[in-house]
Amino acid sequence: MDQKITRDPAMTDVARLAGVSHQTVSRVLNDHPxxxxxxxxxxxxxxxxLGYRPNRAARALVTGKTQLIGVVAQNSTLYGPASLLSAFEEAAGEAGFAVSVGRVKVLDRDSIAAAVERHRDQRVAGIVVIAPNSSAADALADVPADLPLVTVDGDPERPTPLVTVDQGAGAFEATAHLLQxxxxxxxxxxxxxxxxxxAGRVAGWRQALETYHAEVPPVVAADWSAAAGYKAGQMLARMPExxxxxxxxDHLALGVLRAMHERGxxxxxxxxxxxxxDVPEAAYFIPPLTTVRxxxxxVARETLGLLLEQVSEGESIRPRRTIAPVLVQRESVAPPA
Amino acid sequence: MDQKITRDPAMTDVARLAGVSHQTVSRVLNDHPxxxxxxxxxxxxxxxxLGYRPNRAARALVTGKTQLIGVVAQNSTLYGPASLLSAFEEAAGEAGFAVSVGRVKVLDRDSIAAAVERHRDQRVAGIVVIAPNSSAADALADVPADLPLVTVDGDPERPTPLVTVDQGAGAFEATAHLLQxxxxxxxxxxxxxxxxxxAGRVAGWRQALETYHAEVPPVVAADWSAAAGYKAGQMLARMPExxxxxxxxDHLALGVLRAMHERGxxxxxxxxxxxxxDVPEAAYFIPPLTTVRxxxxxVARETLGLLLEQVSEGESIRPRRTIAPVLVQRESVAPPA
DNA sequence: ACCGATGATGTTAGCGATAACACCCGTCAG
DNA sequence: CTGACGGGTGTTATCGCTAACATCATCGGT
Known part of the structure; x- marks a missing residue:
């Protein structure tokens, strides 16, 4: 005959074994003085x-709070967003928060709203949205204000709590490096x-050109893919100037490298x-790529900090944080021939 | 004066408005006949x-079950694991499950055990471990058997529920393609x-060579980085045979390409x-890379299916699933000179 | 020696849902 | 005509925890 499967030990079981009341167990667990x-x-x-493990559902029920952070991100493997997400999950984990990730196929209003709703259903303590484009940022207007929310890589023009890489500074540095x-x-x-x-990189690039009194050529618009970089590169390769x-x-750069190579x-x-x-393989492009890291x-640390400030204090004194990137010099830059 | 912040509507509020008992509301919510x-x-x-939203914590408390799936993954941006995770999050989301990701710096016993513990704390319905190396697989021995668990990319020799890409078949096909x-x-x-x-790819490669009665050269061991591929490539480039x-x-291949290029x-x-x-940029390497996709x-769909079978039925009839990859031909293969 | 403050602990009442059972009321077979 | 049946609904207990209050020593000040 099977041994009766006893349920997980609860606080009262611990209390009985220790000869105290369950409330005292609760106090110990919550570090009451x-x-x-x-x-x-x-x-x-x-x-x-007993191998006792507090029941988070019960705690959440009575306190009305969870130790869960919701993240909304696009279902893509673009290096930037993926790195960010990974770093954030690690940071949150170390701070004792679980991270629930809601992936979204496209960053449009409906999808984001739905993902946010799912997170609200779970009673998350706060939400992080990786909102790197304007449709995503627009969608955030729908999010009720009663839920702590931090945008990452979002619209710098919006007054919402935001953490972002300083695109302009990085682009400025890259461009200035080439001009120098x-x-x-x-x-x-x-x-x-x-x-x-x-957009931020375009702005930084333009600002650098203007600062150095260089002519500002037209922007070659692409997307993030090596394919688009290749196409742009084919065009640029034909222009001797x-x-x-x-x-x-870096992936655009990879496409450009290939186009240049083909054109001799x-x-x-x-x-x-x-x-x-600075994708990990950038150092092994032909030639090793000078890039901005x-x-x-x-970014992940600041995001978590900002979110937790909002959770505990309702708002933050410093709701916008910018992380400056650094230029990594390799072998793809030289003086003009 | 501030309006009193009323709490979220609960089932009883809905019941009162509808003129029924809260239990009837519960029945409606759970589609009772x-x-x-x-x-x-x-x-x-x-x-x-009322904009009523069921309280998952309360439900979890009384049913003892959550709609949460825990995933343990390494904190890396390697293309394979990242793609897998992203695909899994999307699949789980569509099936109405939230996914809690526990990142781990290194895939050793302690870290994985700790991550699994954190997920158990949250009373997840099941756990997925992306366990692509032996230390990770070893760590799974510690995981108590009472929790549904599926390993992805894990040890094919172990009898645990497992979903994996058919590495051997892909490598066989790649090798056979070159031989042909x-x-x-x-x-x-x-x-x-x-x-x-x-290991699976080595095995498939060796098997193909043997099938075609080709000589089996020594394996050049590396890691997953373009750096290591470059090093290996430098050696291979010097060998005319x-x-x-x-x-x-693909990143190893990128390093090899660069080494070959440098060596002329x-x-x-x-x-x-x-x-x-088949990383997205593989088509823009120099030359476009023939690869296995x-x-x-x-994999994500099968993983979710397998896990949910275990959750609902205790075990699965078909606890091991293998997904065959396909060869993508581009321009990096030609007959020998 | 008395008394209020303080520390350590216990008791009770929910949080918001589901489960189990009770109940009412038609319908239908005997 | 009556009692068994079952669909539709309500009532009550319960999950495991924390908040709030209650209780009881102990202790220092007058």
């Missing part, structure tokens, strides 16, 4: 002996125009190229 | 009017030896290269 040291030890021993190498100007292959990251290209991310324009001898993101771990 | 159609409509209307192009043999740059994916290389993933060995004219994963969405 007024518990005698000896009692505390007895309770802890009982907890250990002696190039007359720098062409730019941009990401999708409705992405804030892309193009000697320096700043691509809005050597990098960096004939054309210099700089990317953005954002600190995703820092 | 014995509710008059008219009552059902009245209740639904009340739910809508006329190469006398195929060299292999492998991933980390303790990863099952890598090397005309075909199967790299265990043209791909595919002098050396053919095949990768594995796993279907991560299928």
């Amino acid at each position: 007024n518990v005698r040291e000896q009692t505390r030890l007895r309770v802890r021993a009982a907890i250990k002996e 190498a002696g190039h007359a100007t720098v062409w730019h292959v941009s990401g999708p125009p409705d992405w804030f990251d892309a 193009v000697t320096a290209v700043f691509a809005s991310n 324009r050597r990098v960096p001898h004939d054309v210099s190229v700089v990317g953005f993101d 954002p600190d995703f771990a820092a | 014995n509710v008059r159609e008219q009552t059902r409509l009245r209740v639904r209307a009340a739910i809508k009017e 192009a006329g190469h006398a043999t195929v060299w292999h740059v492998s991933g980390p030896p303790d990863w099952f994916d890598a 090397v005309t075909a290389v199967f790299a265990s993933n 060995r043209r791909v595919p004219h002098d050396v053919s290269v095949v990768g594995f994963d 796993p279907d991560f969405a299928a």
